[in-house]
Amino acid sequence: MVLCALKWRLERLVFACLGMQSSDTLWDIAKTEVEKRESHEGDRDGLERSLFFMGNKNGGKTTIILRCLDRDEIPKPTLALEYTFGRRAKGHNTLKDIANFWELGGGTSLLDLIPIPITTTNIRTFSVVLVLDLSKPDELWPAMESLLQVTRKHVDRVITKLGQTNPKAATEIKQKMWNNLPKDHPDRELIDPFPIPLIIIGSKYDLFHEFDSEMKKIIYKTLRFISHYYGASLVFTSKSEALLLKTRSLINHLAFSFDKGKSLSVDQNKPLFIPAGMDSLSQIGGPPATESDIGKLHAQTPMDLWKKVFEKVFPPRNVGVFKEVKDPAQDPQYAEYEVDAMRGQKNQELEQYKRNASKTWKEMEFDS
Numbered sequence: 531m532v533l534c535a536l537k538w539r540l541e542r543l544v545f546a547c548l549g550m551q552s553s554d555t556l557w558d559i560a561k562t563e564v565e566k567r568e569s570h571e572g573d574r575d576g577l578e579r580s581l582f583f584m585g586n587k588n589g590g591k592t593t594i595i596l597r598c599l600d601r602d603e604i605p606k607p608t609l610a611l612e613y614t615f616g617r618r619a620k621g622h623n624t625l626k627d628i629a630n631f632w633e634l635g636g637g638t639s640l641l642d643l644i645p646i647p648i649t650t651t652n653i654r655t656f657s658v659v660l661v662l663d664l665s666k667p668d669e670l671w672p673a674m675e676s677l678l679q680v681t682r683k684h685v686d687r688v689i690t691k692l693g694q695t696n697p698k699a700a701t702e703i704k705q706k707m708w709n710n711l712p713k714d715h716p717d718r719e720l721i722d723p724f725p726i727p728l729i730i731i732g733s734k735y736d737l738f739h740e741f742d743s744e745m746k747k748i749i750y751k752t753l754r755f756i757s758h759y760y761g762a763s764l765v766f767t768s769k770s771e772a773l774l775l776k777t778r779s780l781i782n783h784l785a786f787s788f789d790k791g792k793s794l795s796v797d798q799n800k801p802l803f804i805p806a807g808m809d810s811l812s813q814i815g816g817p818p819a820t821e822s823d824i825g826k827l828h829a830q831t832p833m834d835l836w837k838k839v840f841e842k843v844f845p846p847r848n849v850g851v852f853k854e855v856k857d858p859a860q861d862p863q864y865a866e867y868e869v870d871a872m873r874g875q876k877n878q879e880l881e882q883y884k885r886n887a888s889k890t891w892k893e894m895e896f897d898s
Contacts, residue, residue: 579785580630580652584644584677585661586669587637590733594661594767595631597774598781608635611643618786629785637669638676645684650692653685654699657727657784664738664766667749667844671837674756678724685725707761710807717811720832720883723761727806729780730757735801736768745843748818750798752840755817758809759833763790766801776803816887818843824884830876832883 583591592605599616612633617626632647634640648656658681662670693700707723732738732753738746757764767777776793783790795803796813817824817839829835 577655577787578628578630578652579655579657580632580647581657581659581781581785582632582634582644582647582681583659583661584634584681585637585659585731585733586663586666586673587635587639589637589661589663590767591633591659591661593769594659594731594733594774594777594781595633598778598785599631608633610635610640611646613647616785618782618788627786631785634677638673641676641680644677644680648681648684648688650688650695653688653692653726654703657729658724659729659731659781660762661731661733662753663734664732664749665734667745668847670749670844671752671840672846674730675837678728678760682724689725710761712807715807715810717758720811721759721761727784728757728760728762729784730760730762730764731777732764732766732802734768735766735773736770738766747798748840748843750802751814751818752836754796754802754804754809754814755811755836756833757804757806758811758814761806763806764802764804764809766803768801773801776801780805824887829880829884831880835880835884835887 583595585591588607592608595614596603596605599614612635614631614633616629616631618629619626630647630652634643658678660674660677662674664670689700689703692703703725707725707727708718710723711718711721730753732749738749741749753764756762763780765773765777765780767773776791779788779791782788790805792805793803794805794808795801796809817836819827819839819842823842824835824839827835827838829838
């Protein structure tokens with residue numbers, strides 16, 4: 531009896547210390563503790579994050595990773611999917627944060643490996659870094675489109691799966707990407723943020739800087755549109771120490787929560803540096819084409835419009851000049867009233883966007 535009484539008092543004391551009711555089971559206590567830890571996961575020391583580097587083959591991904599980790603090593607060609615990590619402490623006597631660095635080699639030849647590092651376990655602290663070789667504009671759009679489409683499709687599946695067991699976490703992930711854009715930003719209804727943090731890096735700026743000025747303007751505007759549409763940060767870099775430091779600041783912000791800085795550079799004669807949410811469609815302007823050319827392009831979305839304009843100037847390698855193909859969506863044998871009605875509405879919105887873009891383009895003055 532004495533032992534039973536002592537056991538009962540001990541249990542009451544434990545429950546009181548944990549803030550639980552005596553009717554709660556050990557499972558209830560464990561569940562509450564896990565939820566408590568998850569809700570404060572972003573605030574505690576020793577947080578673990580993951581970054582996934584992808585992009586053009588030989589585009590400089592490894593060099594950027596080594597520079598961010600302060601490793602004085604000679605970059606080696608990436609074989610398939612490679613992994614490394616870094617550790618940083620925010621202050622004295624604090625646990626070190628860990629950043630997992632994944633790198634996809636082979637450009638767009640190994641898309642099947644993209645799902646490997648992205649899981650429901652790490653999706654809440656996962657980011658993507660897309661490195662595009664500015665010296666090869668004919669490879670720029672195909673690499674960007676293929677890599678981001680496959681990655682986004684998998685991320686959406688992972689978030690959906692997470693939502694089945696933790697709806698709150700899935701909702702927070704979706705909402706988090708809108709936080710980079712002020713609530714009164716005029717473009718909130720016109721963009722489609724990538725589901726997780728994204729940085730787009732234009733590498734080899736030293737080679738790109740020697741391009742014809744008109745070619746550079748097209749690439750500048752197109753990458754600004756892409757990054758703003760996806761809610762991404764955009765930075766141009768090279769082997770220059772000053773540019774590498776700016777690139778490093780954005781990456782370390784995602785990897786270790788360091789301050790990303792408040793600098794901004796949209797000058798077309800200098801390397802771009804635009805943190806997420808600091809650009810706008812009005813500042814970017816319309817696609818770099820005449821009103822007549824824009825009117826001839828049968829685009830379905832603003833992104834598709836920019837793609838067609840870009841690829842008329844820089845035809846994808848081994849693809850040739852852009853050729854129009856018959857749109858199966860217009861085939862009457864596939865008609866569906868509700869779908870076609872919504873499509874008609876979206877087509878009207880696109881046409882309005884194209885007209886506005888054409889006007890904006892004509893009004894813009896470019897520096898020579």
